[in-house]
Structures are given as C-alpha cells and as structure tokens.
Amino acid sequence: MSKYNFPSIIETNELSNLRLEVRNFIMKSINDGDFSPTADAWVFSANPDFSKKIGTMGWLGMSFPKKYGGHERTALERYVVTEELLASGAPVAAHWIADRQSGSQILRFGTEEQKNLIIPKITSGECFFAIGMSEPDSGSDLASVKTKATKTNDGWKLDGRKIWSTGAHIAHYMIVLARTSPASKENRHEGLSQFLVDLSLPNIKVKGIEDMTGQKHFNETLFDNVILSKESLLGEEGKGWSQVVGELALERSGPERFLSHFTLLEKFISEFRTSLLKSGSSLVGKLISELQTLRRMSFSVASMLQNGDSPETQAAFVKELGNRFEKMMIESLREISNIIPLYEWPTSLQNLFEDATLRIPSNSLRGGTTEIMKGIIARQLGLR
Ligand SMILES: Cc1cc2nc3c(=O)[nH]c(=O)nc-3n(C[C@H](O)[C@H](O)[C@H](O)COP(=O)(O)OP(=O)(O)OC[C@H]3O[C@@H](n4cnc5c(N)ncnc54)[C@H](O)[C@@H]3O)c2cc1C
Numbered sequence: 179m180s181k182y183n184f185p186s187i188i189e190t191n192e193l194s195n196l197r198l199e200v201r202n203f204i205m206k207s208i209n210d211g212d213f214s215p216t217a218d219a220w221v222f223s224a225n226p227d228f229s230k231k232i233g234t235m236g237w238l239g240m241s242f243p244k245k246y247g248g249h250e251r252t253a254l255e256r257y258v259v260t261e262e263l264l265a266s267g268a269p270v271a272a273h274w275i276a277d278r279q280s281g282s283q284i285l286r287f288g289t290e291e292q293k294n295l296i297i298p299k300i301t302s303g304e305c306f307f308a309i310g311m312s313e314p315d316s317g318s319d320l321a322s323v324k325t326k327a328t329k330t331n332d333g334w335k336l337d338g339r340k341i342w343s344t345g346a347h348i349a350h351y352m353i354v355l356a357r358t359s360p361a362s363k364e365n366r367h368e369g370l371s372q373f374l375v376d377l378s379l380p381n382i383k384v385k386g387i388e389d390m391t392g393q394k395h396f397n398e399t400l401f402d403n404v405i406l407s408k409e410s411l412l413g414e415e416g417k418g419w420s421q422v423v424g425e426l427a428l429e430r431s432g433p434e435r436f437l438s439h440f441t442l443l444e445k446f447i448s449e450f451r452t453s454l455l456k457s458g459s460s461l462v463g464k465l466i467s468e469l470q471t472l473r474r475m476s477f478s479v480a481s482m483l484q485n486g487d488s489p490e491t492q493a494a495f496v497k498e499l500g501n502r503f504e505k506m507m508i509e510s511l512r513e514i515s516n517i518i519p520l521y522e523w524p525t526s527l528q529n530l531f532e533d534a535t536l537r538i539p540s541n542s543l544r545g546g547t548t549e550i551m552k553g554i555i556a557r558q559l560g561l562r
Pocket residue numbers: 308309310311312313314315316317318319341342343344345396540541543544545546547548549550553
C-alpha cells in the first residue's frame with residue numbers, strides 16, 4: 179500500500195453530536211440576526227463579535243493545551259466545527275488565521291512568555307493574526323524574501339515590505355518571515371527567521387489593496403525602521419525556513435480549500451431543486467459526488483494530523499483538487515444558467531454567483547499556486 183493513501187475515517191456518534199450542536203448554534207445565530215451567510219466568508223467576512231462568541235463556545239484553539247486557555251480536543255473535533263462554520267458561510271475571517279496556523283506555530287516554537295501572552299487571547303477570539311510571507315517579488319519562492327531584520331543591542335530592527343497580507347488591517351499581530359543573515363551559496367533557505375510582530379508598533383503602515391470585487395481584504399504592509407524587542411523572535415534564529423514549511427502545511431490542509439463557495443451550491447440546489455429534475459441534474463450530481471470525495475480526503479488528512487503524521491502530500495492533493503472543484507462548480511453553474519437564465523435567479527443567489535465568479539481566480543494562488551502544489555506532489559511521489 180502506498181504511504182500516500184487516505185485512510186477511510188468514519189464519523190463517530192460523538193462527532194455527529196458535535197456537528198449538530200454547531201448547526202443549532204449557527205441556526206440560532208442566523209435567526210438572531212448575528213450574520214447573513216456569505217461566500218468565501220473565511221477570507222472576506224470578519225466579525226470580531228462573532229469570533230468572540232465562537233471563542234466562548236470553546237471552538238477556538240480547540241486542540242490547544244488547557245493551560246493556555248485551549249480545550250485539548252481532537253483534530254477531528256476541530257475539523258467538524260470548522261466544516262460546519264465554513265458550510266454555513268459564517269463570518270469567521272477575523273480569527274481564521276490565528277486559529278488555523280499562528281496559534282499552533284506559537285505553541286510549537288514560542289517561548290513560555292509568548293504562549294502565555296497570546297494563546298489565551300486567540301482561544302477567546304480576541305487576538306487576530308496576519309501572515310507575513312509574500313513580498314512583491316517573492317511569492318512562490320519564499321527563500322528570496324528581502325524583508326530584513328538586523329540585530330541591535332536590545333533586539334531587532336525590521337525593514338521591508340509584505341504584500342497580500344490577508345486581514346492585516348484588523349490583525350493584532352503578523353508572523354513575519356525575514357532575512358536575518360545572508361543565504362549561503364549551498365543553501366538559500368539558511369538565514370531566515372520568523373518574528374512575532376505587534377502591528378500597533380510605530381513605523382508600520384498597513385495599506386488596503388482592492389480586489390476585483392472592490393473589497394479590500396488583503397494589504398500591503400510596510401516596515402520602516404521598526405524596533406522589535408529580543409522577545410519578538412519566534413523560534414530559532416536562522417531556522418525560519420523549516421518553521422515556515424510546517425506553517426504552510428497547516429495553511430493548506432483544511433476544508434476551506436473546497437468549501438469556500440458551498441453556500442452558493444446549497445442555495446442554488448434549494449432554489450432550483452424541481453427545475454433541476456428536468457434539466458441540469460447530472461451536472462449538480464457530479465459536483466456533489468466530487469465534493470463528497472474531497473470531504474472524505476480532507477477528513478482523512480485531519481485524522482493523520484491527529485495521529486501526529488505530516489500529510490504534506492495528501493494536503494497538497496486536497497488543496498489542488500479543492501481549487502479545481504470550486505472552479506468546476508462555477509463553470510457548471512454557468513452552464514446551467516443557459517437552461518435557467520440568470521434573471522430567474524433570486525438576487526441573493528445572483529450576488530453569490532457574481533462574487534464567486536470574481537473570486538475563483540484567486541483560489542489557485544492563495545496558500546500556494548497550482549504549479550507549486552503539483553511540484554510538491556510530484557517531488558514526494560518521486561516524479562521529479
Ligand atoms: C486572495 C489571496 C490572499 C493571500 N493572502 C496572503 C497572506 O495572507 N499572506 C501572504 O504572505 N501571502 C498571501 N497571498 C499571496 C500568495 O501566497 C501568493 O500570491 C502565491 O504564493 C504566489 O506568489 P506570487 O503571487 O508572487 O506569484 P509567483 O510566485 O510570481 O508565481 C507566478 C506564476 O509562476 C508560477 N511559478 C512560480 N514558481 C514556479 C515554479 N517553481 N514552478 C512552476 N511554476 C512556478 C506560479 O505557479 C504562478 O502561476 C495571498 C494571495 C491571494 C490571491
């Protein structure tokens with residue numbers, strides 16, 4: 179059997195009960211007017227009050243240690259909660275990055291002081307993070323980052339420019355990947371370090387970048403002579419590359435890579451259930467069966483993480499196939515719009531469809547491009 183298989187995982191009664199609990203909470207939140215479902219809500223829909231409520235429910239930092247305010251629950255329990263929140267289009271963007279990757283990164287590499295300062299605020303839904311990896315000339319090739327941290331007597335001085343930093347305008351911290359010493363000829367990955375940067379410090383400018391929908395959810399972040407304390411270093415000096423690789427695995431492995439536009443599919447089916455029987459039902463059937471396969475694969479990745487494995491290849495598969503699925507979904511719905519013309523769609527559905535159409539191109543970029551994902555898969559399978 180290949181070491182890159184996806185073990186089949188059955189959802190236990192406990193997990194199904196948790197799923198039900200989250201669904202009831204979501205239903206109540208919608209009925210109470212806390213939010214209206216949107217598409218791609220984990221990137222575009224930030225609501226700090228809602229994040230706080232999720233924290234109160236014990237659904238943030240679910241697998242983090244109790245001594246830092248976490249709940250010591252399993253990766254599968256976290257998966258179930260995450261999946262339900264995504265499928266409902268709940269406004270989870272504010273806390274998403276902190277809960278998905280930054281908290282784990284701090285738990286893994288941070289000092290006791292950093293953990294005590296930050297983790298309890300992440301689990302209560304009051305501390306948000308941005309990812310400071312990409313730069314104008316460094317996206318796929320992160321080893322070429324030019325943002326520089328120079329050692330001073332008391333700590334570090336940070337200079338440089340990060341780009342596409344999702345949510346930096348509402349985040350409290352950014353984990354910045356910076357060069358702390360020149361790379362050697364033999365190894366360009368040497369000399370990088372990660373920093374825990376408080377975004378309220380002087381000399382940091384966060385400038386919104388408008389996307390095709392006209393929204394500003396990502397940013398350019400400028401660091402001009404920013405003074406950082408010694409304690410801002412996250413993990414080991416010079417080990418930023420290996421740290422960042424682990425962080426990327428967390429970023430790429432979740433169900434957000436194929437559930438970003440589930441609200442659109444669900445609304446479409448409930449609206450046109452009867453008309454579909456006469457026409458495009460096979461297209462929708464194909465979408466649902468693909469989605470079900472992706473869910474099983476992603477659930478399996480969560481179980482591997484729970485067992486302490488590093489399913490980097492399987493996560494890259496899910497991300498890549500998830501991106502394809504979402505693109506195919508939009509194309510299928512566009513095809514169906516030849517049968518059921520757009521003017522017959524309710525306005526709310528048209529809006530979801532238009533937003534999704536404009537946002538889909540970014541899916542195969544964010545979190546690593548299609549070519550990079552395929553490269554990882556090929557390398558792990560020994561094909562390159
Ligand atoms: C919506 C969105 C949100 C984002 N949020 C963040 C964020 O919060 N923080 C952050 O740091 N970044 C973020 N990014 C940036 C994202 O990670 C980068 O866009 C991505 O890694 C690609 O980098 P690039 O844009 O510089 O493209 P490039 O790396 O310049 O790539 C250009 C093209 O060349 C191809 N290519 C590059 N290298 C290779 C190779 N070795 N082999 C084959 N093909 C290759 C790529 O696949 C791509 O098609 C976000 C991007 C988007 C779209």
